[in-house]
Amino acid sequence: MKLxxxxxAGKAPSSDLNAAERLADLASADMRRVDALILDRMGxxxxxxxxxxxxxxxxxxxxxxPLITLATARMLGYEGDAQLKLAAAVEFIHTATLLHDDVVxxxxxxxxxxxxxxxxxxxxSVLVGDFLxxxxxxxxxxxxxxxxxxxxxxxxSVIAEGEVRQLAAAGDVNVSEESYRAIIExxxxxxxxxxxxxxxxxxxxxxxxxAALDRYGREIGLAFxxxxxxxxxxxxxxxxxxxxxxxxxxGKVTLPVALAIARADDGERAFWTRVIADNEQTDTDFxxxxxxxxxxxxxxxxxxxxxxxxxxxxxxxxxxxxxxxxTALTNLAxxxxxxxx
Numbered sequence: 001m002k003l004x005x006x007x008x009a010g011k012a013p014s015s016d017l018n019a020a021e022r023l024a025d026l027a028s029a030d031m032r033r034v035d036a037l038i039l040d041r042m043g044x045x046x047x048x049x050x051x052x053x054x055x056x057x058x059x060x061x062x063x064x065x066p067l068i069t070l071a072t073a074r075m076l077g078y079e080g081d082a083q084l085k086l087a088a089a090v091e092f093i094h095t096a097t098l099l100h101d102d103v104v105x106x107x108x109x110x111x112x113x114x115x116x117x118x119x120x121x122x123x124x125s126v127l128v129g130d131f132l133x134x135x136x137x138x139x140x141x142x143x144x145x146x147x148x149x150x151x152x153x154x155x156x157s158v159i160a161e162g163e164v165r166q167l168a169a170a171g172d173v174n175v176s177e178e179s180y181r182a183i184i185e186x187x188x189x190x191x192x193x194x195x196x197x198x199x200x201x202x203x204x205x206x207x208x209x210x211a212a213l214d215r216y217g218r219e220i221g222l223a224f225x226x227x228x229x230x231x232x233x234x235x236x237x238x239x240x241x242x243x244x245x246x247x248x249x250x251g252k253v254t255l256p257v258a259l260a261i262a263r264a265d266d267g268e269r270a271f272w273t274r275v276i277a278d279n280e281q282t283d284t285d286f287x288x289x290x291x292x293x294x295x296x297x298x299x300x301x302x303x304x305x306x307x308x309x310x311x312x313x314x315x316x317x318x319x320x321x322x323x324x325x326x327t328a329l330t331n332l333a334x335x336x337x338x339x340x341x
Contacts, residue, residue, distance in 0.1 A: 019335030020062045023071055023328045030070045030084065031063070037088040041135045052116055052128045056095055064224070064332070065195045066091045071332075072199035072213055075317075075325035082143040082202040086152070089143070090195045092136035093156055097163070097191075099129035104167065105250055148198040155194035162186025166252065173261055173269070173277050175253040184225040185218070192221030212316045219313035220333050226306040227340045229254035230299055233290055235340045245286045251276050255305065257289070259298035268292055303340050310337045 024031065042053045066087035073083035101107070102115040103122045117125040133156065140149040166183045169175050196217030200210040230236070232247045233256055247254050253261070253276060261272050271288065275281050293299060313333040317326055 019331035023067050023332055026328050027067055027070045033084050034066055034087045037084060038091060048124060049128055049131055052120055052124060053132060056116055065094050065191055068195045068217060069199055071325050071329050072196045075320055076199060076203040078203040082145060083199055085139045085143040086148055086198045089136040089139035089152055092132045096129040096132035097159055099125045145202050148201045151194045151197050155190045158186045158190040171251040171277050173272050175258055177258055180255055180258050188225040189218045189221030193218035212319055216313045216316040219309045220336055223306040223309035223336045226302050227336060229256060230302050230340050233293055236299060248286050248289055251279055255302045256293045256298040259301050260293045260296045263296040306337050310334060
């Protein structure tokens with residue numbers, strides 16, 4: 001069911017917030033209902049489950065994926081409440097993948113705090129991640145839309161494939177740009193795409209409109225991951241800090257590294273082979289890696305690619321009615337790229 005909201009804009013958020021914060025402010029009423037759903041569905045008679053799950057949820061994050069579900073539904077004028085359950089399911093899928101990723105990557109930190117696997121151990125983290133996946137599927141069923149269930153189920157499967165593909169590629173200095181893009185399309189962009197697509201599904205949009213929403217989410221997801229990969233090398237400011245270098249230490253060949261390797265001379269390629277393929281790293285190697293990445297303009301090239309994807313995301317929204325929600329979603333695409341600075 002649809003409701004015309006092209007004129008009924010509501011109160012505009014403060015202009016001094018960034019685009020993600022403005023979207024969160026605009027969708028705050030819906031997000032409070034989603035948060036209530038999340039807290040309710042995290043409940044369990046097994047005390048460790050809500051304790052561990054809540055630890056990760058409390059760590060914060062921009063909640064961009066569920067916000068996309070809520071905002072696209074509002075942009076379309078959807079009048080029901082299925083988008084609330086689907087947004088909560090999207091957040092549960094994302095949180096579950098974070099728990100599993102930290103175990104696979106042997107991460108120590110998540111959003112500035114000790115990761116759950118460090119606090120409670122690997123086994124509880126994996127099992128609570130499984131619990132959150134199960135809760136996500138229950139929420140999808142409660143939304144009473146088989147096509148939406150299919151969309152998010154497919155995304156969950158594709159995410160797992162992407163993570164396995166990335167694991168298999170770790171330490172491979174011959175990873176092509178095409179292979180890298182296939183990895184991030186699966187492990188990151190698939191959930192962004194589904195988060196936007198499901199709103200179109202429950203809003204009874206046409207197949208072309210649903211495809212446009214999928215494209216918006218997919219393109220913004222690709223831009224998001226490209227910028228994240230830049231930020232692991234300090235972004236354009238190239239500032240070394242405690243949050244940088246994780247991908248390097250884990251032997252991941254992201255686009256900045258792949259471009260630097262593709263443009264390397266023999267001596268530089270020998271360096272990359274030692275630190276990535278042979279996993280022989282010294283305390284000064286990350287600084288050397290950053291130097292080579294900057295020398296070959298790999299960060300700027302990665303940012304250019306992110307800008308292209310963000311522009312594609314904005315183009316995908318052109319067919320939809322102009323309202324504050326469309327503006328907020330357009331601004332979000334631009335914000336995703338701005339994080340690189």
